[in-house]
Amino acid sequence: MSSALDMQMASREKIPTQVLTDPADVNAAVAREIAELIRVRQAEGKTCVLGLATGSTPTGVYAELVRMHKEEGLSFKNVVSFNLDEYFPMQPNELQSYHRFMNEHLFSHIDIDPKNVHVPDGTLSIEEVPHYCQAYEKAIRDAGGIDIQLLGIGRTGHIGFNEPGSGKGSRTRLIWLDRKTRIDAASDFFGMENVPTKAITMGVGTILDARRIIMMAFGEGKARISAEAIEGEVTPVVAASFLQDHPNAQVMLDSAAAAHLTRTNLPWLVGPCDWDAKLIRRAVIWLAQLLDKPVLKLTDEDYNESGLQELIAEHGPAYEINRNVFRYLQATITGWPGGKPSSAKRPGDLRRASDEVFPKRCICFSPHPDDDVISMGGTLIRLCDQGHDMHIAYQTSGNIAVFDEDALRFADFAKEFNELFGISDHKAGEIEEHIEEFLRNKKPGQVDSPEIQKLKGLIRRGEARAGGRYCGVSDENLHFLDMPFYETGTVRKKPVGEEDIQIIVDLLQKIQPHQIYAAGDLSDPHGTHRVCLMAIFAAIHRVKNEAWFKDCQVWLYRGAWQEWEPEHIEMAVPISPQELQRKRQAIFKHESQKDKALFPGSDPREFWQRAEDRNRGTAKLYDALGLAEYEAIEAFVRWVPDLEGDGGTVGFGEAVTLAGVQSS
The missing domain is CATH 3.40.50.1360 (Rossmann fold)
Structure with missing residues (x-):
């Protein structure tokens, strides 16, 4: 420097x-x-x-x-x-x-x-x-x-x-x-x-x-x-x-x-920059937002007067810069996240890799049992409606995020169900008695017993099935991985281990997907999203040289805790008002997280409210930049594994290494 x-x-x-x-x-x-x-x-x-x-x-x-x-x-x-x-x-x-x-x-x-x-x-x-x-x-x-x-x-x-x-x-x-x-x-x-x-x-x-x-x-x-x-x-x-x-x-x-x-964030304000395509996009989008102008209306004077003299001097005039950024943003928009079949093609359509494979096998990895519908529910619905073979893999049980009163309500239901239909079993009676006694006498902050943890996991599993079915995913395509690192009964988890990674490897080899969707929402305050993503990356590293992976794309979604910055977005899936309503209903299937989540993080709103505001916010931003106006947009970036080394590159240029998986 x-x-x-x-x-x-x-x-x-x-x-x-x-x-x-x-x-x-x-x-x-x-x-x-x-x-x-x-x-x-x-x-x-x-x-x-x-x-x-x-x-x-x-x-x-x-x-x-x-x-x-x-x-x-x-x-x-x-x-x-x-x-x-x-x-x-x-x-x-x-x-x-x-x-x-x-x-x-x-x-x-x-x-x-x-x-x-x-x-x-x-x-x-x-x-x-x-x-x-x-x-x-x-x-x-x-x-x-x-x-x-x-x-x-x-x-x-x-x-x-x-x-x-x-x-x-x-x-x-x-x-x-x-x-x-x-x-x-x-x-x-x-x-x-x-x-x-x-x-x-x-x-x-x-x-x-x-x-x-x-x-x-x-x-x-x-x-x-x-x-x-x-x-x-x-x-x-x-x-x-x-x-x-x-x-x-x-x-x-x-x-x-x-x-x-x-x-x-704004490196051009502190010194000379290496103006690659991604940095140019960030600067242009920043300038458009600063001046409240569509991208195509920015002028040479706008660049000069806002600290971007170096950019306009090296890559100007403004018309050329604006046009290149606008075309990139426009090309991210697709209503066919799984690709468009040849029969539906029209002249000028954006062709994505492997479009000749239709329908595709797709898998969405959901760290918790509701991240799938919260973060990419509209895209899930779109993929199912368009005929793709959609799978959802719930990586953890999510059992610690269930209120005790909900668990007690389900335990009461099970007890009365057994009584109503004359189902008697000594072991079941012991479990019913333990659950009722434990929950009614539980102290604040006390770790749940293994029986309570299993009950709460079943509650989340039932809700996930309801949400997945509502999106159009068949029961046999819903996979509950229950990764061992999570099952501690406390917020503090074990390090990701060999068993966790192998579970994902086995599923990938079984499905051999053409598309993998994973949570890149790394601001999750509990760290589960980050650990789950690193486990997926480690699993992909092991299968990346297999023949089926050559036709596979990995897309990262966000939405529960944050949204992708616009300059990073590589696929923007428009969501219609009707699809947004369907997404909301899918989120509502997760009743234990409705009204009030046990661990809401720093955002007090319900998850469906967060998701809709972020999706609508992305659509409004695209509109303000001069692109087509939509009700909402779900955004994705692509992760490309390093076929030679131990890591990969996210679409916005962030290097991701796997060396720290064990200690994540």
Whole structure:
């Protein structure tokens, strides 16, 4: 990067920021820095004081440190640790306890002295908390201060539990949790109503006292707030923005979390660009939206006056740029997602690969039992109506997302059904009694018994059948994979293993599809979509050299949590008002998720509302850019596996590697 560009970056990025492609690369870099400091302090005969964070963000760092301990002999005997926060009240053995989290992810796997471990105490009486917080601050000072403080960033911009309004000089204290923070934690507690309203947290001032601070963020869900903290004004509304005032702070992002940085999102505003076709599309669409103009009405002056002088100089005039982008967008639109048969062809129709194969065998992989209809229900209906052999593979049971009262209602039905028809079985009676007793006496956050998990899985399975049938998919083409990684009974899942991948391989080899549809909705806050997608990629990597795969296309859909940006879209399937209504009815078949989902994430709307708004939003955008006006559009990008290596490329140019599947 040139010195001039460095200066331009610095003027926007007010905290030194490093962007690496993959979270695994970030984890390795941070772990190496921590390990190096530990070893230096060991050689000096000194302690190394670490400030540690919890949540999903730092787990990869902890896993790498554990690996270094076991394989490279990294010792933690000279390490003193202070954790940022803990829920209040909270018993240390509870599933959601940060004491338990740290033991499971780090402390129980290394040789750190338990006396050197400090995690805020959630068992105190409220009267004891102020004195305890003062003592926690003193313990940090007595240890010599924190050498490296590890941070994540919350959706409100909080670091630790320093919610909006926390002052720069705030110290360790009891704090009331923001509603957004509690919503984000709801999945860990099996419902927002079970999330504690308070927490003990280090203050912003306590954090800023650290000699070195590393803040990490992964995924699209953290992109907007990360950019605000890095490039925005310093404000108590975003506690992470105070890191701009620290002399030795650094932010480490993966490529997804860096999506809203100016250098990533609008790179032409910070320096020279390599103007490939995708970047040109992004710039033109941005300009059209900025000026509220259709693409074909943009002028040379529009480009020059909006910071795109380099683009117009290298690839102008505007007429040529506009026409090329418009033609690309127009070519993405197709009412025949499975291809059009020769008998239906008209002169000028867009021909997609393998159109000569009609009808096609198609499979939609749905991470949860409702993602298929939520995200591509209109396309599912279209594929079935057009005569394709449509399959749906439900990758997980979705059993943790069923309310207890729904499970109890089904258990009551089963009991009365058996009584009504005189069906008696000793084992069935025992199960009925267990289910009723367990659910009526279940404590908040308690993990369901295996019997309850199976019952809830059956509820989701029945709803999936109803939704699939409504779209036109036959019962024998509905596949319930129940991938083992998911079946823990908690939000925290096991790593994807060989058995998970082989299940998908076996199904692909059985069906030998011409089209594969998979969820690219990686902002799913629980991580299941990402893990399921990586398992699909790993399975495809194993079958990609088989003869049938040469005629196969892989399309990624979104919709439940986010939508594809317009410059990335490679297939846009228009949805008529009637098809949109049919899609809504298919979503309604998932009654346990209707009205209120157990884990709604950051969006309080029902899933059908989210999906329709996003589909209509894509259609409105196409209309505003000067393309045909539709009721709604479902968008897709194509993933092309690397036939030589271990990864592949998504249509918008994102490299996807498979090396991290086991640790996803």
